[in-house]
Amino acid sequence: TQSTRPQRLLHAVQKNATRGDPRSVVKAIDNFCRQKEWAMNVGDEKGCILDSVVSEVNPVTVLELGTYCGYSTVRIASLLPPRAKIITLEFNPDYAKIARQVIAWAGLEDKIQVVEGPSGEWIPKMKEQFGVKTFDLVFLDHWKDRYLPDTKLLEDCGLLRKGSILLADNVICPGTPDYLEYVRNSPRYKSQYFKSHLEYTKAEDGLEKSVFLG
Numbered sequence: 001t002q003s004t005r006p007q008r009l010l011h012a013v014q015k016n017a018t019r020g021d022p023r024s025v026v027k028a029i030d031n032f033c034r035q036k037e038w039a040m041n042v043g044d045e046k047g048c049i050l051d052s053v054v055s056e057v058n059p060v061t062v063l064e065l066g067t068y069c070g071y072s073t074v075r076i077a078s079l080l081p082p083r084a085k086i087i088t089l090e091f092n093p094d095y096a097k098i099a100r101q102v103i104a105w106a107g108l109e110d111k112i113q114v115v116e117g118p119s120g121e122w123i124p125k126m127k128e129q130f131g132v133k134t135f136d137l138v139f140l141d142h143w144k145d146r147y148l149p150d151t152k153l154l155e156d157c158g159l160l161r162k163g164s165i166l167l168a169d170n171v172i173c174p175g176t177p178d179y180l181e182y183v184r185n186s187p188r189y190k191s192q193y194f195k196s197h198l199e200y201t202k203a204e205d206g207l208e209k210s211v212f213l214g
């Protein structure tokens with residue numbers, strides 16, 4: 001039976017990356033997506049912006065919405081301090097299965113918890129299920145029409161504190177207009193756009209970094 005693109009991406013990691021070396025996993029995926037098949041990872045150009053924000057925030061608790069194959073999960077986790085943890089939500093069980101193997105190849109299982117299911121269900125359970133108080137950093141990279149409702153849900157569930165950082169992928173391409181309008185006009189956020197390019201292409205895209213003001 002025909003393999004899927006995430007399966008071929010995983011095989012490229014297992015073939016070309018060194019076990020336990022997260023940076024080689026990131027490099028193997030970027031090479032696969034440049035040379036073989038495009039895939040919707042944040043990519044190396046926007047990935048450098050992600051790295052700089054993670055390093056600046058130095059988060060202890062991270063939430064990622066949209067694991068896909070685990071590229072940004074590995075990228076973020078490789079920069080976290082020792083006791084820090086990332087919870088990453090993935091709706092599609094097939095993608096979650098691939099992501100767990102990519103994360104294992106990188107040797108980052110201890111820092112990452114992949115949770116399967118819809119954000120609408122899991123966000124309200126974060127405190128009771130995972131002992132989370134608030135998130136220091138949230139990386140939004142899931143369905144673009146869910147960025148705004150899930151941000152409001154995070155606010156309503158008390159999962160953001162003064163200074164929590166939201167970092168959103170694809171605010172230009174494919175675009176998240178309602179989310180962008182909200183974080184740029186709400187008095188509860190201080191927002192900043194980092195101009196870049198859509199992964200592995202010359203099209204414009206960028207990340208929006210928004211600080212929750214409480």
Ligand SMILES: O=C(NC/C=C/[C@H]1O[C@@H](n2cnc(C(F)(F)F)c2)[C@H](O)[C@@H]1O)c1cc([N+](=O)[O-])cc(O)c1O
Pocket residue numbers: 040041042064065066067068089090091092095117118119120141142143144146169170173174198199
């Ligand atoms: O559509 C894009 N991304 C959608 C990404 C969607 C991914 O997020 C998961 N998810 C859904 N809900 C949840 C949660 F968290 F709620 F549980 C997690 C989906 O199963 C999928 O793996 C995209 C598209 C392009 N592009 O160029 O078309 C470029 C990109 O960088 C993109 O991210």
Ligand SMILES: [Mg+2]
Pocket residue numbers: 040041042141169170
């Ligand atoms: Mg994306």
